[in-house]
Amino acid sequence: MGAVLVTGGAGYIGSHIVRRLQEDHHHAVVLDDLSEGHRQAVPAELLHVGDFADRDLVTAICRENKVEYVVHMAANCQVGESVENPAKYYRNNLVNSLALLDAVRDAGVKGLVFSSTAAVYGEPVQVPITEDHPTAPTNPYGETKLAFENALEWYRKAYGLRYVALRYFNAAGAHPDGDIGEDHDPESHLVPLIVRAAMNPASPLKVFGTDYPTPDGTCVRDYIHISDLAAAHVLALDAMDQGTVDGASFNLGNGEGFSVRDVIRTVEQVVGKAVPVTDAPRRAGDPAVLVASAGRIREALGWEPRFPDLESIIRTAWNWHRRNPNGFNG
Ligand SMILES: NC(=O)c1ccc[n+]([C@@H]2O[C@H](COP(=O)([O-])OP(=O)(O)OC[C@H]3O[C@@H](n4cnc5c(N)ncnc54)[C@H](O)[C@@H]3O)[C@@H](O)[C@H]2O)c1
Structure with missing residues (x-):
């Protein structure tokens, strides 16, 4: 090619x-x-x-x-x-x-x-x-x-x-080498927001919606x-x-859904710190559950995920944020 x-x-x-x-x-x-x-x-x-x-x-x-x-x-x-x-x-x-x-x-x-x-x-x-x-x-x-x-x-x-x-x-997540990772400004994605809240307890994580029809009331994503x-x-x-x-x-996607509270719990386990949280109302337009069926790409392209579990996704994200607390600015 x-x-x-x-x-x-x-x-x-x-x-x-x-x-x-x-x-x-x-x-x-x-x-x-x-x-x-x-x-x-x-x-x-x-x-x-x-x-x-x-x-x-x-x-x-x-x-x-x-x-x-x-x-x-x-x-x-x-x-x-x-x-x-x-x-x-x-x-x-x-x-x-x-x-x-x-x-x-x-x-x-x-x-x-x-x-x-x-x-x-x-x-x-x-x-x-x-x-x-x-x-x-x-x-x-x-x-x-x-x-x-x-x-x-x-x-x-x-x-x-x-x-x-x-x-x-x-x-x-981030590259396993830990030298490139997620650094958006403003950040809207859940994993970096939770990791940052764990690193900086003065900025609690807002959980948008705790009354969804899901097992713990928070949104489920893949x-x-x-x-x-x-x-x-x-x-x-x-x-x-x-x-x-x-x-x-x-x-x-991985075909498996995790709630906001599942992700918070996993970050707490990986980082070894409590994540401060405040509950907030639902945001307009957030579906309760979004989970992929990824069978078609597995079959057509032979795609197989190497990091299908939430913990290894979060471990690599934590590795990046720990080494680069200010993102690409150091
Ligand atoms: N992050 C996710 O979970 C997610 C989910 C679904 C789809 N996507 C799609 O994946 C793609 C990348 O997402 P990301 O999270 O890496 O976003 P990102 O903002 O980090 O990357 C987008 C890049 O495009 C550049 N860019 C934007 N407009 C440009 C222009 N006119 N000319 C040249 N460069 C321009 C930006 O500088 C930026 O580097 C996007 O198309 C997004 O819609 C992302």
């Missing part, structure tokens, strides 16, 4: 995919505008700083590096913000992503792996959620991701651009280790390159 361009490669998930591509001896190039990502998260020689909607820049990077495939990670990804500011999400996640598609087609790129999300399903009507579950997003974030998935299918039919869309559930997520991207690229998979959407 030729070179792979990773848009958003300086972000949380993107930096782990770049690392995995390097570990597997693939040639990776990164395009990130550093609006959310971190320069220190990727090797300097791979990083191009710029907007993925800049057609001339994308075409030049693809031609210079003989890029054959793209992993399109770059996006805005805050559900709440997408409801308050849908224009930002339609522009970056949809309009800009369509500009990227035109540029990569011009440059003769063969295919693209797209970072999609469980948010394309909306409120689940059945759990675990299979890929055939109805898609009915409840916010502009999920809506724009679904619209781009649909565009990919039409582009595949019309122009032969190959694609695999990966619908992530909750990405968590957590997937960042290294397992990264490995799935390389499998998808290889399968597209070998011509065994094309035009497919796969769930990426």
